[in-house]
Amino acid sequence: MKDTISLKQNHVFRRLYSKGKSAVDSRLAVYCRKNGRTNNRLGLTVGVKLGKAVVRNRTRRRIREAYRIHEDRFVTGYDIVVVARVKAGHSRYRELERSLLTLSDKLGLLRKEAGGR
Numbered sequence: 001m002k003d004t005i006s007l008k009q010n011h012v013f014r015r016l017y018s019k020g021k022s023a024v025d026s027r028l029a030v031y032c033r034k035n036g037r038t039n040n041r042l043g044l045t046v047g048v049k050l051g052k053a054v055v056r057n058r059t060r061r062r063i064r065e066a067y068r069i070h071e072d073r074f075v076t077g078y079d080i081v082v083v084a085r086v087k088a089g090h091s092r093y094r095e096l097e098r099s100l101l102t103l104s105d106k107l108g109l110l111r112k113e114a115g116g117r
Helices: 010-019 053-069 086-090 093-106
Strands: 004-006 021-024 028-034 040-046 078-084
Touching: 010 028, 010 040, 010 078, 021 093, 028 093, 040 053, 053 078, 053 086, 053 093
Parallel strands: 004 040, 040 078
Antiparallel strands: 021 028, 028 078
């Protein structure tokens, strides 16, 4: 992730949960808020309900990779937190990727591409 910084501060996560916009489906919940910077900050939350450490880490890696591959499609200047729900632990990579892109598009985080795509 060349233009994205990891979010680690708890108070930033809490601010996003309370004041940010959100979109939810069965696998993921995405929260976003403008950050006034020239780059994005990405935070991932994967709870214990998802499974043991192996499952949680695999889910985290898959979400981070889906974001990394499509990073150039995201508009800049946002804090983004992705919360994995229980179903995400048993989902395939393509399902998580599709879910992330769909929710990000609902929130207006994806650039409008020329050519009507």
